Amino acid sequence: MAGFNKKLLKNKLTQQYFLAHQRFIRRHPHAHVFLKDRGVPPEKLREKAKRLLSTGALTGALLLAAPQLVHNTRGNIAVLSPYELSQELKEKLSALLPLTVEKLSSDQENTLSELFRAIFGIDARAQLDGNRLNHSYGYIGAEQHLPRYPGDTIYQHDAIQQAGITPGRGAWGYFVPSKNQLTDDLVQKEKYYVAVQTMYLPDWNTRMPQLRDWYKYRKVLVVNPRSGKAIVAVVADAGPAKFTGKQFGGSPEVMDYLESKDGSQKGAVVLFFVNDPDNNVPLGPLEYNVERGGAPLANAL
Amino acid sequence: MSKVFYDHLVGIENITALVDQDMADLIDNTMHHHILDEILTHLPVEHHKTFLERLAHAPHDPGILIFIQEVTVIDIEKAIKNRAKSVKKELLRDIKSSRKK
Numbered sequence: 215m216a217g218f219n220k221k222l223l224k225n226k227l228t229q230q231y232f233l234a235h236q237r238f239i240r241r242h243p244h245a246h247v248f249l250k251d252r253g254v255p256p257e258k259l260r261e262k263a264k265r266l267l268s269t270g271a272l273t274g275a276l277l278l279a280a281p282q283l284v285h286n287t288r289g290n291i292a293v294l295s296p297y298e299l300s301q302e303l304k305e306k307l308s309a310l311l312p313l314t315v316e317k318l319s320s321d322q323e324n325t326l327s328e329l330f331r332a333i334f335g336i337d338a339r340a341q342l343d344g345n346r347l348n349h350s351y352g353y354i355g356a357e358q359h360l361p362r363y364p365g366d367t368i369y370q371h372d373a374i375q376q377a378g379i380t381p382g383r384g385a386w387g388y389f390v391p392s393k394n395q396l397t398d399d400l401v402q403k404e405k406y407y408v409a410v411q412t413m414y415l416p417d418w419n420t421r422m423p424q425l426r427d428w429y430k431y432r433k434v435l436v437v438n439p440r441s442g443k444a445i446v447a448v449v450a451d452a453g454p455a456k457f458t459g460k461q462f463g464g465s466p467e468v469m470d471y472l473e474s475k476d477g478s479q480k481g482a483v484v485l486f487f488v489n490d491p492d493n494n495v496p497l498g499p500l501e502y503n504v505e506r507g508g509a510p511l512a513n514a515l
Numbered sequence: 516m517s518k519v520f521y522d523h524l525v526g527i528e529n530i531t532a533l534v535d536q537d538m539a540d541l542i543d544n545t546m547h548h549h550i551l552d553e554i555l556t557h558l559p560v561e562h563h564k565t566f567l568e569r570l571a572h573a574p575h576d577p578g579i580l581i582f583i584q585e586v587t588v589i590d591i592e593k594a595i596k597n598r599a600k601s602v603k604k605e606l607l608r609d610i611k612s613s614r615k616k
Contacts, residue, residue: 223613227541234548252571256547263575
């Protein structure tokens with residue numbers, strides 16, 4: 215495994231696992247319940263096969279239909295499913311956030327940081343390296359896809375094409391100068407991007423060169439308190455304009471996952487910077503604990 | 516490693532060999548979910564219960580594959596292979612993109 219960022223890889227694989235798990239539950243809830251009740255969820259299939267083969271029970275097992283009891287190897291630790299997690303998070307956030315969307319106090323922001331660390335195992339803060347946005351809690355609106363290179367079209371994007379693509383480049387220009395330079399990493403960055411109002415920062419004009427570099431692809435945690443869903447994205451555009459009444463913009467994939475649009479095409483979110491200098495936190499839906507590499511545990515809440 | 520009835524169609528060894536055991540387990544578990552999703556999507560609903568009972572009872576039983584081949588209208592072996600190929604491609608992408616630069 216030399217030459218790999220092991221932590222990042224493990225987090226990516228964990229993410230793949232949870233997405234597959236969630237998809238299975240959504241598409242085949244009856245199968246999920248059946249296998250769980252029999253003590254043989256998909257994760258235990260190999261273990262079950264091994265036990266049968268190693269105890270010499272093969273013949274009997276094939277002939278008899280008696281179900282077996284399987285002990286929960288996790289002991290008494292309650293693991294939350296992604297649905298349970300979002301419900302828990304929703305409940306906690308409704309108690310912590312003000313009733314109306316307004317600026318948060320530093321105490322409120324610190325409490326939220328602690329909550330996110332406990333649930334997701336990540337270091338997310340409203341202020342990082344001395345930088346902060348004018349809002350850490352605000353409205354997010356739906357953005358279109360961004361062109362990643364000159365000549366990029368909506369048909370080159372693999373999902374949510376109906377959202378369209380912006381006619382111009384993002385605030386940081388094209389992701390790459392040409393199509394053949396596009397990497398999987400940059401594909402992910404366009405997929406999971408947000409727009410933030412860097413242009414209204416009080417020091418934007420005086421520190422523009424430093425701030426521009428600092429904000430480019432800066433990793434953020436976006437949480438929708440109404441759905442209890444959270445996603446990790448990067449800053450890849452500036453906006454929206456003040457007159458829209460929104461403070462953030464979200465890529466089609468971000469908005470789709472967060473379920474962040476109400477009738478007025480906007481929704482309230484908490485947006486914090488992710489302190490991830492070693493690039494251990496993958497972009498995309500956050501449905502597990504990064505530090506533990508597993509589902510959030512009930513007793514961590 | 517003990518066998519599950521569709522292992523020979525999936526072949527994840529070339530990927531799990533690249534990573535540590537805990538990550539290999541994640542890959543294995545991810546694949547189980549995808550393959551079961553594929554099978555249940557193509558298997559007529561009236562046969563779901565029988566399939567799940569047989570699976571829960573003896574996951575290694577090669578007779579399960581024969582059973583689902585008989586009751587599905589598509590080439591289920593091909594469908595499982597295609598799904599596995601697509602998942603492996605995505606997993607390999609994650610592995611490659613986690614190389615230190």
